Amino acid sequence: MLSAYPRLRAVLLRCAQAIPVVIGVVVISFLLTRALPGDPAVYFAGVMADEASIEETRIAMGLDKPMTQQFVIYVGELLRGDLGMSLTSGRPVATDLANRLPASLELTLTALILASAIAIPLGILAATRPGTWVDHLCRVVVTAGVSLPTFFTGIVLIFVFYYLLGIAPSPLGRLDFIYIEPDHITGFYLIDAALTGDWETWRGAAKQLILPAGTLALFTLAPLARMTRASMLGALSSDFIRTARAAGLTNRKVLYGYAFRNALLPVVTTLGMVFSFALGANVLVEKVFAWPGIGSYAVEALVVSDYAAVQGFVLAMALLFVVLNLVIDLLYTAIDPRIGFEAS
Amino acid sequence: MLSVRDLAVSFQTRNGEVRAVRGITLELGKGEILGIVGESGSGKSVTSYALMRILDAGGSITAGEVTYSGIDLRRAAERDMRDIRGREISMIFQNPRAALNPIRKVGHQIEDVLRQHGRATRADARQKAIEALKAVRIKDAEARYDAYPFELSGGMCQRVVCAIALACDPRLLIADEPTTGLDITTQKAVMDLVRDLIRDRGMSSILITHDLGLAAQYCDRIVVMKDGRIVEQGDPVQIFSAPQHAYTRKLVDATPREGESIRSLLPPDERHPTLPHKVHNRPLIEVKDLTKTYQGKSGPVHAVRGISFRVDQGQSVGLVGESGCGKSTTSEILVRLLDPTSGAVLFDGHDIAGIPARRFVRDTRRKDIQMVFQDATDSLNPRHSARQSIAEPLRRLAGMRGAKLTARVEELAVLVGLPLALLDRFPHQLSGGQKARVGIARAVALEPRFLILDEPTAALDVSIQALVLNLLVDLRAKLGLSYLFVSHDLHVVRLLCDYVIVMKDGQIVEEGPADRIMRNPTHPYTQELLDAAPKPPARRVAAE
Structure with missing residues (x-):
């Protein structure tokens, strides 16, 4: 069947x-x-x-x-779905993970969306105008992104936006104490607050989120921009781009309809990779911003050999990666018809 | 209709300005088919890109006028150029599979053009795209609409490229090497189709090709280009019978024609007498009931279905057929890089098919059977200098080192006519002909007895092909080699081979002495292959 x-x-x-x-x-x-x-x-x-x-x-x-x-x-x-009791927190590991995993995911996903929104257009612009100021800007941002460690950028951002300018809230957790936590629906504060229509809390959560997400985004932006630029350059020099131009298609159509879709595959691969190492880099960002995420939880558990918690963490991460890889594979087939899943 | 005056095109590169086209002037009349012939680097393709203003980054028109039906193409606004491209002037390209967007359905690619030029709306685009496919005689056009380029054959892809080019009824079609990389029968089918379409629609056309024979057959007038300049123009018969310029003469000579010997491909002053090669009536290679079956996605694929033949010592056998006929599989089995499904390969009377390909490298007969690969560029390690490439088999299989190795490599370079100064260059610093010589030197380094030549000249310009073929003839006589020459081109094969085997669908359909096959083919397929090759007009013999 x-x-x-x-x-x-x-x-x-x-x-x-x-x-x-x-x-x-x-x-x-x-x-x-x-x-x-x-x-x-x-x-x-x-x-x-x-x-x-x-x-x-x-x-x-x-x-x-x-x-x-x-x-x-x-x-x-x-x-039976029982991950055991965490000896440090005294709660079931499953409960701990359910509380903390959404915090980490919300941070990482926001960072990735932010990074993609900046890196991909930047990469495309750099590829279409090689040698111009956009290209140089791309190079500078990429170099800065990879060479600055996250805990350093995190602290600099706090220093500038919280201490000097005072426009960011104190870097302590997901929500300032003046707000009430939104009802637990998905565990993502932004989504939960939006679902319940509590826009004040939404703004509060977003404010708390923007600095750590920005720190992480700066770090993940570099490989994305680089890969977008390289694969766009490759796609733009292909024969079929010449065919499209000779047929009189508009620049826009050639650039986005033809070149970008072909350049997307390596970008998606990079996105998957970046996602996995962003989850790892999370630990430091979570520490700096006192973010109640899964990374800091795992480190604390590891220090005291809290078996159940560490095992639960590793298992949750493994499942997350399995799902992530599956999603990326599915994206491939959606983008490129040449990749059929062969049964073998 | 189209007039080009003193056109010059330059490219800005890291090494300074490169002048690709250096002032060419040509006229194209209504309904005329003009051939632009030249070898790689002559600027023929760049000329056409300049007309369309689709030069790659860094390229620009530096001088001259281009006028199409009263429009100044050099100064027209980009927006106007977009309307001209595809609707007034359109192009078809070489390597049709790469010329199509690999991840877009071919039907949608045709629709893109139709809708760009306002020839179709969202509602009727599909219908019109299918009509465009039917116009280029694609069978089952409705089903093909949903196909991706990788699902179609090369010939079919070129038809789709034609469909895109002709969808908006342009008045001028520029065909840039439209049949390079296609089989000879497909080449004929595509060229005939293009010619018919041009005639039916009263279009003009420019055919850009390196093949003088092809241009002569399909064009009303030929322009010969060299180093960005036009060296000669005239009608095909005139070009062939009385070429004026020395370069045209060289090109005409190098084009393989019926009844000419291999030496006549070379310029007259280089035609040394051919050294005789002795064919012994003793089999060197005997192939018996060879089969190869691959496990495909939809059931087994029978690449080779039980073939038997022999190659005598000193004999050169041509293995001819089109892509997919099993000739490459056969040659890979013979060179012992691939294991057959069944059958025997006797070398000197001993079966070598039983030795797994993986282990054959340690067999003492490894050095006796060598191969020259199809693509001289891709078959050389890009990070190895010519010297390293030639030394590789000597080091690996003969254990040669030091001064002895250097001496042998230089000896081989002299043998294949590669200047010693080039030995330390890397493949990208060598020309196509020089790379071919490196490939040949590497293959003969261990003094093999049997050499398999897998389309060794397919990617070369005709004048280089002439040199390489003559080199192979000389080597055969000097080293007493036996050849298996694998090719799709009977006219090239017959120049070098004593005996010809024609393959189709994994089986041998005809075999016999080369002269007999050429003069008197019995199988309809052989007949078809011979007919498909372009027939240039005869050269005037009285010129001697």
Whole structure:
């Protein structure tokens, strides 16, 4: 029956290919957290604990059992949707992630949208006018973007816009305390506030968001602008552009209808890559802006060998990447008819 | 209708100004087909881009007048030029597959042009695009409307390019090497189609080509260009029978024609007598029931369906056919880069088909069987100098090092006529002919006994082709080589080969001595191949 819908079949197949990846991630994240230096039992038993109470804690945490048995228990709980309890926050890991993941995603996505909105037009302009001031501007922005570390740009932005100019709110979290958190619908404050029609909160959240998102955008903008410029230059020198021009098509049509769509494929690839390393770069930005995201959560958990939290984090990230790759693959086929999903 | 006076075009490059066209003057009458003939770098394509004002960045018209039906094309506003392009003057290009937007349905690409020039509305665009496809005799035009260029054959793509060019009924069609890269029968089909369409619509046309024979067959008048200048013009018969300029004479000589020997391709003062080559009645290569089946998307693809032939020692065998006939697969199996599905390849009486291609590199017979590849540019490592490329097989397979290696490389360079000063250049610093010589030197470096030549002259200008073919003839006599010459062009093959095999759809349809096949082909397909080749007018023999 599925053979009648090759696209659907291909998508399902592509999803199925992700299953072994997820299984691998479950095993590796489990083993890696066990391999971490430090004994969580010692940490959680407290500074004053003696041998006996440490042992007690160890038994309570299930760490006295053999590794295989621990793994079986872990997988069993995982299948029931239970990611375990975080020992640092004292809440279920699933709840923690549900609270914090949207914060990170909102930050990263806003940054990426901002970066694309600047980088892609900049790259196109630079490619169509090589050697002019736009081209040079593109080069300067790209160089600055890659050479300035995020924590540095973040601090500079805070210094300028918060301390000197005073137009930005204090860089503390997602929302100033004078606003009430919007109802939890998607977890994205901007979307939730818009859905409930609470525009005051929306503005507040946007104000809080703009500096960290800008910091991250500056960092992700560079590879995007570079790739757009390079692939646009490649597309514009293709034979089919000459055909289009010889047929009398307008510059606009040639540029956007013909060249840009052909140049888009490498840009989408870069976008996917940038997205993944932006999630990594998040940790620093979240620290600087006290952003309650998943990155800072993971670092805190890692420091104290909070197994359940670290495993939950790694698993969530892995799933996120699997979804991201799937989306990018699907985008490819939408852009380029030559890429058929082959069954093999 | 079109008049060009003293046109000059320059390009600004990093190395200063390059004058591509240096003052050309030509007239084109209504209904006339003008051929512009020249080799690469002659400025023939740049001339046409200048007329259309679609020069690449950095190029500009520096002098001269271009007038089309009273419009000054050099000074016309860009907006007016846009209306002229595609509606008054349109172009078709070489390499049709690359000339089409790879990710847009061909029907939509035709619609773009129709709607740009107000020839169709959103409502009737589809209908008109299908009509345009039908006009270029594309079968099943409704279905082809939704096809992407990669789903169509090269010939079909060129028809689509024609459909785009002719969709708005222009009055002048510029065809820039429209058949380069197409098979010889496809070339004929496309050229016949273009000629018919031009005649039916009373259009004028400029055919830009490096093939004097093709121009002679389809054009009313020919202009010969060299280094950005016109060296000669006249009607085809006159150009062929009494070429005035030395360069035209060289071009006429180098164009393969019936009944001429390989030496006559060269200018008269370079025609040394051909050294004889001895053919022994002893098989060097015997191919028995060779088959190759690929696993395709929609079932198995039978590339080679059981062919048998032999190449005797010292013999040159031509393997002729069009793309997809299995000739490349066959040659790759023979050179042991590909494993056959079944069948045997006997080299000196021993089967070598059983040795996996992966392991053949360690076989002692690896050096006996070598290959000259089709594209001289792509088959050389761009980061290796000519010296490194030629030394590679000597180092890898003969373990040669140091002074001995240097001496051998230089000896080979002399053998293939490559100046020693060029040995340390990289491929991009060499001309097409020089790269071909590097490829040949590399292939003969280990003194092979059997050399497979895979269309070694396909990408070369005719005058360079003449030199390379003659070099191959000399090498054969000097080194006692046996050749398998793979090509789509019977007229080139017959110059070099004793025996010819014609392949179609993975099977041998005809074989025999080269002279017999050329004079008296029995299979209709061979007949078709021979007919498809352009027939230049005979040269005046009395000129000697």
